[in-house]
Amino acid sequence: MQLTNRSKVVSNKEMTAAEAAYIPAVLKGMAVTLKHFFKRPATVKYPEEQREFSEVYRGKHVLKRDENGAERCTACGLCAVACPAEAITMVADERKKGEEKLYREEKYAAIYEINMLRCIFCGLCEEACPKEAIFLTKEITPSNYEREDFIYGKDKLVEGIEPSLRIDVSKRQDR
Amino acid sequence: METIFLIDKTVIAFIAFAITLLIATYSTYAERKIAAFMQDRVGPDRAGPFGILQPLADAGKFFFKEEIIPDTSNKFLFIIGPGIAMLTALMTSVVIPWGGSLNLAGRDIPLQVADLNIGVLYVFAVVSLGVYGIMIGGWASNNKYSLLGAIRASSQMISYELSMGLALIALIMITGTLSMKEIVEQQHGMNWNIFYQPFGFLLFIICAFAECNRTPFDLPECEAELVGGYHTEYSSMKLGFYMFAEYINMFISSAFMASLYFGGYNFPFMDSLGLSQNAITIIGVFVFFLKIFFFIFVFMWVRWTLPRFRYDQLMRLGWQWMIPLSLLNVFITGLVLLWYDK
Numbered sequence: 001m002q003l004t005n006r007s008k009v010v011s012n013k014e015m016t017a018a019e020a021a022y023i024p025a026v027l028k029g030m031a032v033t034l035k036h037f038f039k040r041p042a043t044v045k046y047p048e049e050q051r052e053f054s055e056v057y058r059g060k061h062v063l064k065r066d067e068n069g070a071e072r073c074t075a076c077g078l079c080a081v082a083c084p085a086e087a088i089t090m091v092a093d094e095r096k097k098g099e100e101k102l103y104r105e106e107k108y109a110a111i112y113e114i115n116m117l118r119c120i121f122c123g124l125c126e127e128a129c130p131k132e133a134i135f136l137t138k139e140i141t142p143s144n145y146e147r148e149d150f151i152y153g154k155d156k157l158v159e160g161i162e163p164s165l166r167i168d169v170s171k172r173q174d175r
Numbered sequence: 176m177e178t179i180f181l182i183d184k185t186v187i188a189f190i191a192f193a194i195t196l197l198i199a200t201y202s203t204y205a206e207r208k209i210a211a212f213m214q215d216r217v218g219p220d221r222a223g224p225f226g227i228l229q230p231l232a233d234a235g236k237f238f239f240k241e242e243i244i245p246d247t248s249n250k251f252l253f254i255i256g257p258g259i260a261m262l263t264a265l266m267t268s269v270v271i272p273w274g275g276s277l278n279l280a281g282r283d284i285p286l287q288v289a290d291l292n293i294g295v296l297y298v299f300a301v302v303s304l305g306v307y308g309i310m311i312g313g314w315a316s317n318n319k320y321s322l323l324g325a326i327r328a329s330s331q332m333i334s335y336e337l338s339m340g341l342a343l344i345a346l347i348m349i350t351g352t353l354s355m356k357e358i359v360e361q362q363h364g365m366n367w368n369i370f371y372q373p374f375g376f377l378l379f380i381i382c383a384f385a386e387c388n389r390t391p392f393d394l395p396e397c398e399a400e401l402v403g404g405y406h407t408e409y410s411s412m413k414l415g416f417y418m419f420a421e422y423i424n425m426f427i428s429s430a431f432m433a434s435l436y437f438g439g440y441n442f443p444f445m446d447s448l449g450l451s452q453n454a455i456t457i458i459g460v461f462v463f464f465l466k467i468f469f470f471i472f473v474f475m476w477v478r479w480t481l482p483r484f485r486y487d488q489l490m491r492l493g494w495q496w497m498i499p500l501s502l503l504n505v506f507i508t509g510l511v512l513l514w515y516d517k
Contacts, residue, residue: 023377026477026480026481029480029481030476030477030480032480033213033476033479033480034213034476036212036213036214036215037209037212037213038212039215040215041211041212041215041216041217042215042216043215043216043217045217045220
């Protein structure tokens with residue numbers, strides 16, 4: 001079946017004199033490169049200029065806080081179970097008296113780590129989460145020198161308390 | 176008189192030297208930019224506006240790199256190799272007529288370091304010395320890749336020098352002189368040699384690519400097969416010297432093609448403008464450099480278009496096509512000259 005009319009039949013015929021002289025083919029090739037010389041470069045000058053991401057881009061994770069500033073995560077472990085790359089690990093702990101401001105429910109994650117070298121950014125953790133605690137953001141995980149530095153703990157994952165530090169994930173919630 | 180003459184020549188030699196180095200430096204920048212544009216990229220643009228300072232940054236990097244001299248190498252030859260490559264590359268610029276003559280304070284100062292009556296022959300002698308820089312460097316490294324690259328370089332340069340010489344013989348039969356100055360002056364106005372020797376020019380430019388070790392004939396340093404060819408073991412400014420010598424060679428052969436075939440500093444309608452001698456000379460120098468830049472561009476253009484020849488293809492092209500064709504060119508030129516003399 002022919003899908004396009006761009007296909008060419010391959011043949012091993014003898015080269016004609018014009019083909020064997022190389023020069024016409026060389027000039028043809030040089031015409032191609034000259035055409036590209038005047039084309040606009042496809043480069044995005046990265047630090048100054050950033051390629052626009054999709055609204056629902058799946059980048060670095062964020063652990064959300066609720067409207068009062070308490071962490072939503074209850075360390076149920078469903079995200080770790082759902083994770084196909086086994087990148088998530090956590091240690092649960094019980095909320096003490098006086099910590100109600102910090103943690104939404106009586107169980108919380110004392111340690112919550114994502115290994116960004118293992119993570120495939122599929123978003124299944126976000127789908128598995130019953131508490132709307134974990135979301136993927138538009139942020140890119142930066143490069144690092146050490147493997148250990150790619151294991152992101154709560155210090156890097158939990159969003160800030162102040163309204164200005166909150167990360168908007170409404171686009172991924174609406175989906 | 177004698178001292179003034181010496182001072183003139185020294186000044187011209189220094190200016191030619193400085194310009195050669197400057198253009199070789201900025202050829203590296205131009206190469207990277209042209210490569211980038213031909214591949215729809217931007218190229219170096221971080222050092223200074225449009226990356227203008229990139230060559231300086233590269234040179235600085237070359238100086239600060241660790242200098243490694245292999246333990247098993249012949250140290251004396253290893254160090255002298257890049258020097259020879261650089262020296263021979265710079266020596267050829269002596270006979271190139273950069274412009275007509277300036278008339279300053281009643282004296283005619285020709286813008287040429289030395290008007291040898293065997294100028295073309297001199298260039299050939301020096302260019303064939305150039306292979307020693309590569310050969311010595313490759314041999315002294317005591318590394319099989321370097322040695323292979325050096326052997327390739329020498330056999331390639333010897334093979335292509337033959338047909339280059341034959342292509343020039345046809346030109347010299349027309350001009351009847353070996354002096355660069357006279358050859359350029361014969362092409363006054365638009366009377367360029369390219370119109371008499373188009374085929375000879377084609378042969379010459381192909382051989383020039385081979386002589387400069389530029390793609391499609393860059394077998395001496397093909398990264399894919401020989402790591403880095405003859406300069407595999409070189410680092411820091413010694414490597415820089417080899418690269419620099421390559422760019423100087425490219426500049427000099429562009430200047431050669433411009434002056435032998437494209438009229439050098441001559442430009443059309445240079446007599447009907449009614450300008451003074453000095454003005455014509457200065458415009459001529461600019462025109463000459465424009466022509467040189469065009470050929471440097473062609474060198475780079477071809478590099479970023481064509482892939483590399485295979486070694487047996489290179490040798491077959493050199494011996495079975497280039498030499499017979501250039502002999503034929505000499506023969507036909509001789510016949511035509513005989514015909515018109517009658």
